[in-house]
Amino acid sequence: MGQGLWTKAKQAAAYGLSLIKCDGSEELLDKVRVIQADTLSLIQGGFTGGSTTSESSCEAVRLCCNVLVERLTALKEKLVEQMGSLRWETLILQAYVASVDLSASTLFLPDSTSSQYLNYGAAVSEVQVNLLTGETTTLRTDIIYDSGQSLNPAVDLGQIEGAYVQGIGFFMLEEYPTNSDGLVTANGTWSYKIPTMDTIRKQFNVEILNSGHHQKRVLSSKASGEPPLTLAVSVHCATRAAIVEARRQLASWSGFDKSNSEIFQLEVPATMAVVKERSGLDSVEKFLRWTMGTK
Template sequence: MQYLNYGAAVSEVEINLLTGQTTILQTDIIYDCGQSLNPAVDLGQIEGAFVQGIGFFMLEEYPTNSKGLVVAEGTWSYKIPTVDTVPKKFNVEILNSGHHKDRVLSSKASGEPPLKLAASVHCAIRAAIKEARHQLHSWGGLDESYSTFQLQVPATMPVVKELCGLENVQRFLQWTIGSKQLHSAGGTV
């Protein structure tokens, strides 16, 4: 039995440039469940899989040694999604695509496929970092070559901070102080 799952997600994030902390402000999901047998269960499955995906794309690091063995120190260093990780506004709409003879009671899986929709959070983080870097470039803090970057998975706080964090804020403050000193001296910027 083969069938395709369809879904789309859009996420909006906010990044703290000083710490690299990412807050998911809003996520909107549309997901095709075929003919849902129990919309409440499907809704929970979609939300749960999405939150698991947030863990994969933002939090869960798998440090390994040279032999490929995981060397995490257990649950103290292995971060999973928490209440603070879930989008502040989380909208899910279930589409019912109707009857299909090759699916069990015309239903579709709703447990695992929505995990991939959390890529929308990773894309939103990348867009926010890109905007922060563009803003810094406009202040004169970076050259054009700094605008290209690669955001790894997971996009953890230290990774995000490194890409648009404290050193960039320090450059901005230096630029701002220099600009104010120039204005007070009678020059223009």
């Protein structure tokens, strides 16, 4: 919804006001302060959702800055003729003395087609499966994601990483068992497993791809907070591939037909118990019988 909203809004304000081209404009970012929106500071606002909040807010800020720059331009040109150079603080002081309106408001509502675009991304994951316990460890993940023209690559990078880790919880960990009444029986992290520090892979490489300008997207940016969650399916697929290899090996040990090794459904989430069962080693005794039989 509003990933890095305040940071991006500050950047948009600093950039928009810097177009007046005064000395010290490069320091405007430190002068911008964002306050919490309420009905006192903002009577009317747009909707939040679909990962469009940051983009829409930045566009509204940009439009307001354009209004202020237009009001200040004539005064700035006059002062430059008199003084030769002009600092931002001096311009604002003189504008205040001249009773120039230094406030602006804009209601920006994105067109319905602005969110009708495709998010492109790809992920490759390498996992290691403990066949005796069913524990799955992600060794490495490489992601490339199209953020359009990113408003803040550092913020979007964190959103991509966070969404991906949350997706691992969905595909691999977060099971919600229910009783006969349909009520969820998991009442804490002892039975409901969420991603932790251990979930983050040992090698995690993320690259942001900045695509070109698009007139229907807000500031040509693309959502980065929600879509990358689906890239975590690469961990689920890699786990399934590891299970297939384990089933083939077990079939060769026992003399069974290997052709059925790939015929199974790996549930979501693929918890430790599920992975252990699908691997075929549902007990240590069974594993020992197979290993002893190969000697």
